[in-house]
Amino acid sequence: MIEVYTFGPISHDASGSMSRADLEFYGINHYRPSYVARIFFNDPDVNADSAAEDRATYAGKFAMLGHPTCFGGEGHCVSDEPRSRFDDRPSHPLTRAFKRVVVTDALRRCLDEPQLRITVVVSSAPDSEMPEEGPLLDLYGMQLTTFR
Amino acid sequence: MPGSMVYRLPVADSGAAHMVAFREAMKQAEDIPDRRGYNHIAGFHGAPGEYCWHHQFNPRTQVQARLFLPWHRAYLWWLEQALQGLVSSVALPYWDWTEIAQIPDAYDSAQIDGQPNPLVASRMFVPTANPPMDRLTTRAPGTTPGAALPTAAEIDDLVTNDTDWSSFSDRLEDFHDNVHVWVGGDMQDINTAAFDPVFFAHHTMIDRVWYLWQVNNGTDNFPSELLDLPLTPFGKTPRDVLNVQALGYEYAASASPVPLEGPQ
Numbered sequence: 001m002i003e004v005y006t007f008g009p010i011s012h013d014a015s016g017s018m019s020r021a022d023l024e025f026y027g028i029n030h031y032r033p034s035y036v037a038r039i040f041f042n043d044p045d046v047n048a049d050s051a052a053e054d055r056a057t058y059a060g061k062f063a064m065l066g067h068p069t070c071f072g073g074e075g076h077c078v079s080d081e082p083r084s085r086f087d088d089r090p091s092h093p094l095t096r097a098f099k100r101v102v103v104t105d106a107l108r109r110c111l112d113e114p115q116l117r118i119t120v121v122v123s124s125a126p127d128s129e130m131p132e133e134g135p136l137l138d139l140y141g142m143q144l145t146t147f148r
Numbered sequence: 149m150p151g152s153m154v155y156r157l158p159v160a161d162s163g164a165a166h167m168v169a170f171r172e173a174m175k176q177a178e179d180i181p182d183r184r185g186y187n188h189i190a191g192f193h194g195a196p197g198e199y200c201w202h203h204q205f206n207p208r209t210q211v212q213a214r215l216f217l218p219w220h221r222a223y224l225w226w227l228e229q230a231l232q233g234l235v236s237s238v239a240l241p242y243w244d245w246t247e248i249a250q251i252p253d254a255y256d257s258a259q260i261d262g263q264p265n266p267l268v269a270s271r272m273f274v275p276t277a278n279p280p281m282d283r284l285t286t287r288a289p290g291t292t293p294g295a296a297l298p299t300a301a302e303i304d305d306l307v308t309n310d311t312d313w314s315s316f317s318d319r320l321e322d323f324h325d326n327v328h329v330w331v332g333g334d335m336q337d338i339n340t341a342a343f344d345p346v347f348f349a350h351h352t353m354i355d356r357v358w359y360l361w362q363v364n365n366g367t368d369n370f371p372s373e374l375l376d377l378p379l380t381p382f383g384k385t386p387r388d389v390l391n392v393q394a395l396g397y398e399y400a401a402s403a404s405p406v407p408l409e410g411p412q
Contacts, residue, residue, distance in 0.1 A: 034337070063322060067339060098203065
């Protein structure tokens with residue numbers, strides 16, 4: 001299973017003085033098959049067949065160890081149940097995840113391009129199946145952060 | 149000697165002394181159906197226990213509870229203690245995937261010396277799962293597009309240049325996820341991963357990378373807000389697991405016993 005997503009364009013404020021740039025992914029749903037997400041900057045042509053780490057526009061990747069199946073009863077994989085204020089047990093195993101990808105070199109290559117489009121090629125094992133309806137890459141948001 | 153500190157060594161050929169001892173301990177553990185056995189301990193991670201710590205938060209603190217590394221260190225310690233109860237002084241070997249970019253032979257050969265190899269797979273037996281689980285673990289290495297094992301350059305950069313705990317922890321967990329995805333099969337499912345014996349060789353390597361980072365950055369480089377949170381079900385806290393020597397092990401590249409008797 002391979003899905004391709006394009007985000008942006010965004011205007012970035014990166015400058016040559018940055019020491020590091022991170023692309024941050026918030027609220028990732030991992031009630032999904034495990035997958036690898038490969039990231040490309042300003043490359044409208046990249047697709048499932050051409051997504052390679054030696055491609056000039058490659059920015060980085062992250063992997064997601066997923067929960068591809070539910071082994072419990074009804075409600076077992078529902079992660080947004082309201083909690084009592086006395087309930088200080090750890091949160092649900094399907095609490096959405098955070099990932100950061102260091103993209104410093106890739107962003108430096110784009111400093112002369114004020115607009116940034118981000119393409120994410122997400123691939124799981126060929127025989128994988130979705131445990132619920134929805135996109136393979138299901139998340140709340142992304143942020144490009146630079147540091148001096 | 150029983151009760152002594154052990155060195156965790158790299159995964160080696162099946163005939164290496166530390167691999168022979170480890171394989172014997174695992175064989176015995178896989179045959180034990182009760183709480184001392186491998187099936188029970190493997191069940192802490194996903195099905196049926198679901199204790200593993202990856203992305204959760206803990207309501208006792210507002211700080212992002214990055215407990216992935218300390219929880220899994222405590223988990224390794226628990227298994228190692230259980231195995232030492234079967235074969236004294238045995239230690240968990242680590243799979244350095246920066247050097248062995250494939251499933252190590254010691255975990256891939258169906259038989260060794262004519263005997264079934266307990267490191268190839270284990271039988272998952274979780275009768276309370278829905279549906280019940282009762283089968284051998286499987287792998288499908290290298291079949292997920294884009295999945296790759298971490299390189300020495302990537303790990304060297306992480307250990308040498310990333311001095312911030314949260315960034316280091318996030319990035320190491322991601323390298324960890326990559327290995328799970330690369331191995332494939334049950335290792336790709338958080339619920340079943342720990343039943344595959346290679347899970348522990350992989351996680352021992354992850355723990356070693358944290359240990360190497362601690363050598364550079366100190367054992368006290370850890371958020372104070374998280375030090376006393378529980379690492380369930382191990383009865384330990386992050387404070388208890390920051391120093392590996394307190395858990396009875398160290399990491400080494402090799403260890404060769406020297407006989408006390410020999411040519412004068």
